[in-house]
Amino acid sequence: MEELITVQDVSFRYQEDQPHVLHGVSLSVYKGEWLAIVGHNGSGKSTLAKLLNGLQLPEKGDVLVEGYNSRDEESIWEIRRRVGIVFQNPDNQFVGTSVRDDVAFGLENSGMARELMLERINESVQKVRMEDYLDQEPHRLSGGQKQRVAIAGIIALRPSIVILDEATSMLDPAGRKEVIQTMRKLKEEEGMTVISITHDLEEAAQADRLVVMNAGEVIDEGLPAEVFKKGDMLEQIGLDLPFPLQVQRALSERGYDFSRLTLSQKELVNELWTLQSKI
Amino acid sequence: MDITIKDLEHSYSKGTPFERKALSNINLSIPSGTFQTIIGHTGSGKSTLIQHLNGLLKPTQGSIEIGDFKIQAGVKEKRLKALRKHVGIVFQYPEHQLFEETIEKDILFGPLNFGVPEDEAKKRAAKLIQQVGLDESYLSRSPFDLSGGQMRRVAIAGVLAMKPSILILDEPTAGLDPRGRREIMDLFYRLHQEEGLTTILVTHSMEDAARFSDDILIMEKGGIALQGKPETIFSNPHSLKKLSLDVPETVQFIHRLEERFNKNLPHSVFTLEAAVDAALSVLQKGEDS
Numbered sequence: 001m002e003e004l005i006t007v008q009d010v011s012f013r014y015q016e017d018q019p020h021v022l023h024g025v026s027l028s029v030y031k032g033e034w035l036a037i038v039g040h041n042g043s044g045k046s047t048l049a050k051l052l053n054g055l056q057l058p059e060k061g062d063v064l065v066e067g068y069n070s071r072d073e074e075s076i077w078e079i080r081r082r083v084g085i086v087f088q089n090p091d092n093q094f095v096g097t098s099v100r101d102d103v104a105f106g107l108e109n110s111g112m113a114r115e116l117m118l119e120r121i122n123e124s125v126q127k128v129r130m131e132d133y134l135d136q137e138p139h140r141l142s143g144g145q146k147q148r149v150a151i152a153g154i155i156a157l158r159p160s161i162v163i164l165d166e167a168t169s170m171l172d173p174a175g176r177k178e179v180i181q182t183m184r185k186l187k188e189e190e191g192m193t194v195i196s197i198t199h200d201l202e203e204a205a206q207a208d209r210l211v212v213m214n215a216g217e218v219i220d221e222g223l224p225a226e227v228f229k230k231g232d233m234l235e236q237i238g239l240d241l242p243f244p245l246q247v248q249r250a251l252s253e254r255g256y257d258f259s260r261l262t263l264s265q266k267e268l269v270n271e272l273w274t275l276q277s278k279i
Numbered sequence: 280m281d282i283t284i285k286d287l288e289h290s291y292s293k294g295t296p297f298e299r300k301a302l303s304n305i306n307l308s309i310p311s312g313t314f315q316t317i318i319g320h321t322g323s324g325k326s327t328l329i330q331h332l333n334g335l336l337k338p339t340q341g342s343i344e345i346g347d348f349k350i351q352a353g354v355k356e357k358r359l360k361a362l363r364k365h366v367g368i369v370f371q372y373p374e375h376q377l378f379e380e381t382i383e384k385d386i387l388f389g390p391l392n393f394g395v396p397e398d399e400a401k402k403r404a405a406k407l408i409q410q411v412g413l414d415e416s417y418l419s420r421s422p423f424d425l426s427g428g429q430m431r432r433v434a435i436a437g438v439l440a441m442k443p444s445i446l447i448l449d450e451p452t453a454g455l456d457p458r459g460r461r462e463i464m465d466l467f468y469r470l471h472q473e474e475g476l477t478t479i480l481v482t483h484s485m486e487d488a489a490r491f492s493d494d495i496l497i498m499e500k501g502g503i504a505l506q507g508k509p510e511t512i513f514s515n516p517h518s519l520k521k522l523s524l525d526v527p528e529t530v531q532f533i534h535r536l537e538e539r540f541n542k543n544l545p546h547s548v549f550t551l552e553a554a555v556d557a558a559l560s561v562l563q564k565g566e567d568s
């Protein structure tokens with residue numbers, strides 16, 4: 001697997017008289033994977049995201065994106081072209097006076113030909129189902145609609161890595177699903193690498209790989225099914241287990257033995273069926 | 280204070296080429312002390328509706344009565360300030376509204392503006408900071424040195440400091456981690472019960488809607504699509520699916536169990552414990568036979 005991002009022993013703090021937000025973080029991101037990073041508010045996830053596209057620079061250690069080091073001033077634009085971040089709050093990233101202008105902003109900055117630009121705008125706006133709102137002004141949109149436009153603006157630029165920094169946390173369940181499905185399609189069809197910083201452990205359970213952060217450190221990493229085995233650890237650091245796992249744990253405590261971990265309701269009901277037929 | 284909404288309609292930019300109807304034909308009554316939840320997709324009119332409840336937006340048709348206040352299309356209500364003392368709104372991302380040098384000053388801002396004596400307001404601040412889960416030593420600190428979750432608690436304390444009798448919460452847990460979400464919702468529910476508040480919660484969380492509500496209102500395209508008690512609303516997953524909404528996970532689980540085990544189970548299952556009990560009941564019924 002091709003390694004796109006390498007984070008080597010990175011420490012970071014916002015000011016010299018303040019405590020470190022990240023301590024010796026090392027991490028690899030591979031081409032075409034969906035990597036979920038989970039952790040509670042203040043665990044350092046979002047700071048890490050800012051280091052991944054050179055918005056912040058490490059105090060110690062290195063961040064390499066496709067071979068470019070973020071410490072190297074001439075590399076920074078190469079890095080930012082490759083790594084797009086969709087932030088949590090859409091109001092802070094809406095720059096246009098209409099949906100169309102907002103999605104066009106990044107494309108104009110990259111000097112794209114008008115014809116191609118119009119094509120890209122229509123395509124990405126359709127992917128987030130905002131095509132009926134192309135001429136709307138941002139203040140007439142609800143928070144969720146604005147966020148969908150922000151996502152359109154990022155995917156229009158076709159970066160090789162998209163970081164979703166809690167980007168779906170303001171969407172309703174259907175909107176959330178739709179955005180995740182859109183990103184999944186981009187990953188499948190265009191080989192996009194996705195890093196999703198999230199509190200949504202249901203979503204994290206569907207990732208290819210999972211990184212758990214706590215107090216500025218990576219404390220666990222692996223396949224979702226492996227990480228979720230450590231339910232107590234996840235709860236201790238303030239994360240909620242997916243519902244099917246919670247039910248399974250409560251039943252295990254009452255003496256029912258399960259052959260495997262159930263990450264979805266379907267799996268859980270099947271396991272219960274097997275258990276009942278054994279009784 | 281009872282709330283009665285009659286034939287409410289709201290159009291943005293009325294009388295201009297940009298006119299867009301955001302609400303129409305809303306009739307709703309919320310008796311004092313109710314926990315009312317409002318659910319709907321982004322753009323369904325939820326936020327527009329709640330902004331009418333303290334006069335931030337005026338109806339373009341119809342009327343809203345709150346206690347003995349009446350806001351009516353085309354009629355100027357002169358007592359909006361008095362009304363706003365009774366109706367507290369916690370907006371989305373309330374932490375963005377913090378602005379004072381210290382947390383205490385920020386909490387005091389509302390009450391002092393409404394003429395509460397400083398001693399009394401300070402007493403309230405000291406009590407509230409603890410109620411929202413921070414200790415008194417925070418009062419002298421700057422709100423901007425806090426984490427996002429802590430800032431939100433301070434902002435909520437600022438709204439509570441006005442002692443509203445109606446508390447409106449617009450997606451109050453958006454962006455918080457699971458523990459933060461649970462703590463904030465437990466706080467609101469405790470206040471709702473202890474202070475006898477009328478609480479109006481706008482949320483996307485079916486789990487919260489199921490757990491706390493007396494009544495659920497589902498909005499679509501500026502109108503009311505469904506209304507009823509949680510057990511009624513969630514007993515019919517098909518009508519929710521038509522609106523692209525889900526039932527809570529606990530209810531989904533019950534439906535899956537019923538289908539697989541071909542058994543009828545109680546449908547008002549809104550907590551993990553109740554879901555575990557349902558799972559035990561299908562397992563144990565197996566043991567009996």
